[in-house]
Amino acid sequence: MPQKIQVKNIRHGNPGLSGWYAILPEPEPTHVLEEDLTADWLVIGGGFAGLSAARRLLQLREKESIVLLDSIRIGEGSSGRNSGFMIDLPHDISSDSYAGAVERDIRQTMQNRYAIAFAAKTAEDYGFSQEVFNPCGKINGAASEKGDRHNREYVVHLNSMGEESTWLNASDMKRITGSDYYLSGLLTPKTVTIQAAAYVRGFAQGLSQNVNIYENSPVIAMKRADGIWKVNTPKGSVSAPKVILCVNGHLQSFGFLKQRLMHIFLYASMTRAMTTEEIRRLGGEPSWGVAPANPFGSSVRKICGVGGHRILMRNKFHFNSTMEASDRDIQRTVRNHDRSFQRRFPMLKNLEMEYRWGGRLCLSWNGVPVFGEIEDGLFAACCQNGVGVSKGTLSGILAAEYASGFQNSYIEDYLNEKQPTRLPPEPIATMGATAYLNWQEWRAGLEK
Template sequence: MYRNTSTPADDDGCGWFHLSPPRHARPAHSGRTKARWVVLGAGFTGLAAARQLALKFPQDEIVLIEGQQVGYGASGRNSGFAIDLPHDIGAPDYIGDPATARMNLKLNHFAQSMIRTWVADYSIDCQLRSDGKYQAAVEDKGLAVLQAYRSGLDKLGQPYEMIDARDLPEHLGTSFYRQALYTPGTMLLQPAALVRGLADNLPANVSLYENTVITRIEQGDKITLLHADGEFVADELLLCNNAFASHFGFLPGRLLPVFTYASMTRPLTEEEQARLGGKQAWGIIPADPFGTTLRRTPDQRLLVRNSFSFNASGQAQQRFLDRAARQHRTSFDRRFPMLANTPFDYTWGGSMCMSRNHLSYFGSLAPNVYAALCCNGLGITRGTATGTLLANWLAGEQDELTAFLLSSPGPNRNPPEPLLSLGVNLNLNWGQRRAGLEA
């Protein structure tokens, strides 16, 4: 028996969620339901896994369970970068081992292709654009990172453009940065709108239950998932709930729910847009992993994302949100003095499932229990790819991408509590201080 030790509890400030096209959440579950397949977690990974299982097993009923509303949790709270390139923040050049990098590149392209197809086939209004991304730097150490990343891209034969300070305002409006490395393959999108659109276009043999919090999992001849108003009885269980898997006793002491925080302005007026200048939509990731991510959205809002905390429970904490909001104001005004004090309409936090060695988990966890977990900050592409490939593998299919994922040793062990929380938060605070003007 696996008893849940923490349940999802995100804050209500996510701009992406509140600005996404309206939808009616599917009803919560009650009673007793039997199914061959149960997928726990309806984010990018779980939605992809349930969809692919339905296609591979058209005669089977697939149950998809979400503890909150679809799009309210982590998948709807990121910055909306569907990144094509390897993004190994543990490697000096963000690339790491070239052979591994090439496989990650194939995984990301595989995911991007599926996202494009789904958005087109179901007419999902999620602001999908192929605008690429800028990795920008202002500190000397950030400039060094760009040069290292450039050398890694050369090894992979991937296109890029180095843009100097004098030319950056034409692209971004702001003259804050000293250099940027532009890569054209990243897709930018509205993440909550995408997952909510996918949830409303699932195959007919997928039953989605929202606002259904599983409190206990029992294993026997069948797998029973219990909640306050009933239970599910499954032959096979897929865990696609990232760090919350550890609260059921799976991969204990290996997953790290690291929260990061974002604020989003009201729409800029036409006069403010003219004052800012630059392109009408873009995305910036920082050269320093502890720096500031920025988006200019198609509806002319500016998003600023930085600040980190380790919340072992996986739940939002107001004190961290308040601290981040203050940093967002400083970071925004520093980059956009021509728009200083433009009010934020929304401020929110969201968790990333990380591991100390930056590796994911893919495959079997226990008899008839399988998982695709821990995207290490690349949830849109990695979650979409691994959810789909996990379903393919369970259908008896295996290709080079599946073999690559199965060969991974997975997340390594963390120190025990309370050393873990103390150490991770100290490291996060130090990293943010050390980022300097990149923050």
Template sequence: MKSTQRPTARGSMRPYTAYYSVSGWNQIQTDSGRCHDKVLEGNQRAKFAIVGAGFAGAATARRLAELYPGEEIILLDALPAGEGAAGRSSGFMLDRVETKIDARNTGPQADWQTAILQAGLGWLKQTTSGHGIDCDWHDIGHYKTSTTLQGARELDGLLARLDSKGISYRRLSSQDIGDEMGTAHCTNGVWLPNCVLVQPARLIHGLLSTLPEQVKVYTKSPVDRIAMGNPHTLHVGPHEIKADVVILCTNVTLPFFGYGGDRQLTVYTYAGMTPELDDVEMAKLGMGATWGATPVERLGATTRKLTSRRFLFRTGFSYKNELPPAEIGTVLREMYSKHFPQMKNHTFEYSWGGALSMTRNGDPIFGKMARNVYALSACNASGILKMTALGKLLAESIKGVDSALLQDTERFSKPSWIPPEPLRSIGVSFNLSRMKKAMRS
């Protein structure tokens, strides 16, 4: 699919997203199963060069290796393994679009989104099982909660949609919420069976370390620029990679390479992870050994009780730029104490931001950008399953392997145009103010 988007000027964009802090998920990842960093050295020649070693890049590389056995594939990332967006998510793999925080689409497009999520889940299950990837996989469903009147109305609307599709759920009483999640701040909640919880850094490390031998993975190797030609030349510091085909799985920094700047924008969300908790503190977070909850409200808190005896709390939002570390910590601690006042303290051993690529209508950027240049971007807060499935489909599109799911993907991957600055910031600020007002209702 040839992109209709016009390349954007590089402006002040950087070739990669630098973060103020490290991912807690990545820090608690044990050495076993870790994809150790290998920096690019010397000039290279390959059939394919994939920029971005997150879930999209890893899936694209794996499928290309299946479709082009024996061909050299280079997978690059500017950051250490697991320190990109893939290692900064909350680890929820929800396989129905109705239960996502942003579930605006209906009809055939919603059916396609669910098909994409379920395809991603199926392929990840097959890959992790086949390669023995230990990523703390828990197929236990998740909670969906609300804390406001507006959220209660949205939750009722969600349940109506689930009823219309015959999808099962269990509505929670106030007593259930307290017993199972340890919080009185949530006023309404349901349990849904359609979710697998994982340790995302362990998952991406496992996926990278089990790629076929023909895939060469280089991390801490940012691409400074790409000179288009036949072949294309990727400049990585003093080194060069010549590749017949370039695939950009760079998410928020896709505009640096001249594509998608008028179709996507960058937002940051924030997470904190506690130190290991003792038995008394763990008991305050509900009866189960592990659970996860996502909010109905767009600015609500995502929470997870972990088998590693830690607690994950995710909330906060900023546009374009990451908040300073001190401000991140303040926001997280204030909201954590509000949701779980019974905890002995509200400190985090790790806190971090994660960048998300968003489009105006929720559609991904997918397909051909120029001659032998392809791109996949705009996870729209559904990174693990969606980007895995889309990465696989992008590889199949390059090879010419057709399917109904690929046809639907090309049909529905039409991100809307976003106005330039300052109109873009004005629109984001307006929507953010509206969401904050709803959170006070």
């Protein structure tokens, strides 16, 4: 029986131009798939998951041919438009303080560090600078008594996991960030911060020595006959016995997990490059990353490098079951970002935002990934539950290992996860999720 998949929704409507992407030099001209190829492996999706899957395949099956397809330019999608925290510790964004059960969190931390070690070796092999891949840790900044309490609870949890952390008081926070907005901070040293678009673009460039990468080449249909998947794009095709789907929430566009994946847009803004006088007025360290003590608050990064000194603000979640967001949605978030920015940096009144953008997260209600062989010869590494920088990397590595018969106990962990639970029907799902997100954002108060 031939298996057939018709892909819907290949317009990828990522609203706004990501600042990470915009401040990089023009990318190399794109290679669009315009022929019929055969390969041993096809990876669909060129984000953290897809790139990691392709690199792991290359390590495990050196002599086999690998093709990777993406529907847009690599770096334009969510992997190039996030806040760039590659987080090692538990980070349950649906909890008050990121923490879960101790044993499970210890295991998750080991998994995340497996992914981070892989990313670190990638960064070394492809010669990434510290601006692109910086193992500088992450600070959970608290701007309110409630946030401070979350941080204190989190320290207790980290201690029970045997994890080190450093408590920062208000003057430490000012010394680092230049802002006196924060009451306290909790530094956990093993998170890596990345220049998101530079990381995935550099990753793809490094891989392209051995992997055939085609961009602007969306998969529109797939069919399996006689043990081979034939995968069509508008101008070509790839035939391969094994395919790894690394498309995060777009798994739904391939017809899988209907009504089980939650699509949420998250927004960020980046300032223009600061003048020398603005850099002096702000003070603080040249680059740092502060995540909010409450998951629904604002992440803030100060960066310096090829694009100059800039500040990134990230907050505001929108549930969107259509997977499309518009520039109007960005306009609605502008006020939040500007307010959050002015609260923290009143000394930088005239520092405008130059770039504003949104991007997709894919979550399941019960917080599980979608992983494994979902059809004969078709593997999935999807649904990263909002922390795809490390978890996307991990699921891509594990999918490549699983599909090529490599043993790893983390694969068992992933295979033993439950299925994503079914969501309520529309419009109840949207109404419920929107009310929940608004309530959580309201509760985040000054952490926003």
